[in-house]
Amino acid sequence: MIVLFLLLAKKGKMKDGISKTPSRNKENTRQRLLDAVGEILRSEGYQALKVNQIAATAGLDKKLIYNYFGSKDNLVGEYINSKDFWSNVKADSIPADFSDGGKNFTIEVLLQQFDFVRTSAELQKVLLWRLSEEQPFLRLMTQNQENVGEELFKHVMDPYFGKNAQDYRAITAILVAGIYYLNLYASHNGSIFCGIDLGETAGREKIRQALSFLIHKTYEGLQDEPK
Amino acid sequence: MIVLFLLLAKKGKMKDGISKTPSRNKENTRQRLLDAVGEILRSEGYQALKVNQIAATAGLDKKLIYNYFGSKDNLVGEYINSKDFWSNVKADSIPADFSDGGKNFTIEVLLQQFDFVRTSAELQKVLLWRLSEEQPFLRLMTQNQENVGEELFKHVMDPYFGKNAQDYRAITAILVAGIYYLNLYASHNGSIFCGIDLGETAGREKIRQALSFLIHKTYEGLQDEPK
């Protein structure tokens, strides 16, 4: 009985008594390695993405990384490319009307982005990674992000703000950057920044109100004012 | 003649023909190790702060790190503690009058901070470090920063904004965080963020104007408006 179990287990036909996909399967193995990358990235960050670690997490031999992906960078790159981190920013994500120059849409996206970055360990790790290393696949991801944003700016905000379009972009740049940094900061250091406790609901609510306030004032003050 | 030169050089009494402090000097050696930490931090970042690397940069044996500091962390910690990264934010750094609730002072500090982070490789590396690892001496530095800011908020801005004090803090938190992130971003990734090129003078000028604009609007709109 025990022998039978071990035999089946070794054949990869069993897991908790339920048969699973055979382990000796190229596609399945590739996916397990890709999944391991995600798991490590989320839990420990890019620094922990070592070949041995990935293989151990996947429960496979590290040689397979080289067999199926050629290198660790290729494996990691394929994982990153398979993800779409900016889906919630896309114009078609929320079928809003842009008659207000995208004001409400912008507020919506910023607040949404604030919560998303806060709750997504993976995005946090990737953002940090992007600040720490220069990797081709990270460049690709960055280019992707810029393209998504450019589409919005060009068709919605630029026409609305006219000659002040660049000023509006600069403001959103600061706000988005602020959203990123605050969340990265809160995750690793004490969560108090400028006296605001980002670990508390009240503190985060203040940040949300501030974002909303700043966008409101921007749409008020930047529309007509020359220069 | 050659023998004499080698002898003197070996004795550490010569450098480019000029006598220097003797190499067999505890204080001097400690300082050389501390200096090496700074040099590596500025040029390669916290990830490169390995024991072997530090010793090699200082031109000394790594054993001395343990002899004089006990551990690498102690050495690095002593280096970090010896620095004051927030000198330009202190209230006494610029003897301004705060009759405007610190409005001009705030703008001044933010713009100054923007340039300082941009041009200081060391501060950038430390900020990144703080987002990546939890280290006791980084906690200390963070606490220091919070204390400096708290002093300003409590005595200058809080009284001015009254019940909206927390809202003002949230806004500055976003702006400061934005300043940090934008500069970190520009150093490692392509310098274009939200279509603003941070590598160009023009792009950075837009950011400065945006900071100034947002503070102006904040002082306008947050002073009287209830809630």
Next chain:
DNA sequence: AGATTAAATCACCGATTGGTGATATTTAAA
């Protein structure tokens, strides 16, 4: 000058890193 002590170097340790050639095992085809 010789002895004492502080300062610095050297040689080595076990663990971990990325990477590879040889080998074993399983599946599928003949």
Next chain:
DNA sequence: TTTAAATATCACCAATCGGTGATTTAATCT
């Protein structure tokens, strides 16, 4: 059933990591 090919594992490599005991070198004191 035998063979061939795909899949996965194993054993090992050189380089680097943090860390330490033994030793050598230089400065200081008598």
